[in-house]
Amino acid sequence: MNVQKVGSRGYVFTFEDPYKLNIYVIDGDKHTFICDTGFGSDSVNQILDYLKEHSIQSEPFVVFNSHADYDHVWGNHVFEGSDIIAHELSPEVFQREGEEILEKYGEHKKGEVILTPPNKLFKDKIVFEDEGIEFYHSPGHTLESSSCFDHREKILFVGDNIESPFPYINFLNLKEYATSLREYLTRNADIVISGHDEVMYEDNLIRENLHYIEEIESGKVSRNNFTPKHLGIHFNNVKRLAELYKEEGEKSQSIRFFQEALEILEEAERKPAIEEEMEKIRKIIEKL
Ligand SMILES: [Zn+2]
The missing domain is CATH 3.60.15.10 (Ribonuclease Z/Hydroxyacylglutathione hydrolase-like)
Structure with missing residues (x-):
């Protein structure tokens, strides 16, 4: 202490x-x-x-x-x-x-x-x-x-x-x-x-x-100067918002944030865990 x-x-x-x-x-x-x-x-x-x-x-x-x-x-x-x-x-x-x-x-x-x-x-x-x-x-x-x-x-x-x-x-x-x-x-x-x-x-x-x-x-976060730490927290926030809007039945908002989550993953280095997460999010968006 x-x-x-x-x-x-x-x-x-x-x-x-x-x-x-x-x-x-x-x-x-x-x-x-x-x-x-x-x-x-x-x-x-x-x-x-x-x-x-x-x-x-x-x-x-x-x-x-x-x-x-x-x-x-x-x-x-x-x-x-x-x-x-x-x-x-x-x-x-x-x-x-x-x-x-x-x-x-x-x-x-x-x-x-x-x-x-x-x-x-x-x-x-x-x-x-x-x-x-x-x-x-x-x-x-x-x-x-x-x-x-x-x-x-x-x-x-x-x-x-x-x-x-x-x-x-x-x-x-x-x-x-x-x-x-x-x-x-x-x-x-x-x-x-x-x-x-x-x-x-x-x-x-x-x-x-x-x-x-x-x-x-407002839906316009510029990720240009983000470090990996920024990006990690931002990804979690975006995904969380997407899920919250989904629970509320606000489809377009939910899709918007899921799409941003997907974009962040697309820019990341391709690893199996990331590919898997991307596939999951694509499926959620399809169903929405
Ligand atoms: Zn605390």
């Missing part, structure tokens, strides 16, 4: 196993705010030990879940008895996929995990006025995705709404997603913290992610 001080009262705890993940802690006047809880009790206990050692523990804790994906909530149970704040759609996600995901990604578990949904829900926001802390709904990466803004320090924590190089699209909510990213820019944050990137001291990545979401929504 790596610890980085951000501003005068923020700490970013970064874990690298099984992959990079940030947990953001704010040493408030009356509360210690814990933004996301990581891969299980071990993630949280390492942080609690650090806070104790450095005399920055000032209970009561207020826990915030940026969204209900497992890597952001598996340490919730350690804070049983504390307020665990999240958007009102969050408990449904726990109920719908909590157990299944726990099984599927069990090897990512660090220490103990007892699925514990949030117990204090908001629709738009919860503000701790005298602490200068705001938790608010900012849908994008998921429908319940929410953010934390420290007004005193101008530090914005965005969960997985921002990712390098591209965000992952999971829902047909691109307009909403773009609105959330535009809102971020109006905050004029000095520091931006996301779930899986380095701490950012400028808002470039917000702008780049916004540009990408706008382009993909």
Whole structure:
């Protein structure tokens, strides 16, 4: 675990196993705010030990879940008895996929995990006025995705709404997603913290992610300067959108995105797995 001080009262705890993940802690006047809880009790206990050692523990804790994906909530149970704040759609996600995901990604578990949904829900926001802390709904990466803004320090924590190089699209909510990213820019944050990137001291990545979401929504993403990493994420996003539109019965949109997925594969080096995938997509398009 790596610890980085951000501003005068923020700490970013970064874990690298099984992959990079940030947990953001704010040493408030009356509360210690814990933004996301990581891969299980071990993630949280390492942080609690650090806070104790450095005399920055000032209970009561207020826990915030940026969204209900497992890597952001598996340490919730350690804070049983504390307020665990999240958007009102969050408990449904726990109920719908909590157990299944726990099984599927069990090897990512660090220490103990007892699925514990949030117990204090908001629709738009919860503000701790005298602490200068705001938790608010900012849908994008998921429908319940929410953010934390420290007004005193101008530090914005965005969960997985921002990712390098591209965000992952999971829902047909691109307009909403773009609105959330535009809102971020109006905050004029000095520091931006996301779930899986380095701490950012400028808002470039917000702008780049916004540009990408706008382009993909309008259906004209230029792939000219894409690295293989860009292309890989973009392919997944395009295919996901095609499938989502198919589920919604929006045929022409679905075909459009399946065709782009096919184009990307046609430009790739021909390997048996790629040929196979191309054949699958051609069959889906035929049937549509
Ligand atoms: Zn995540």
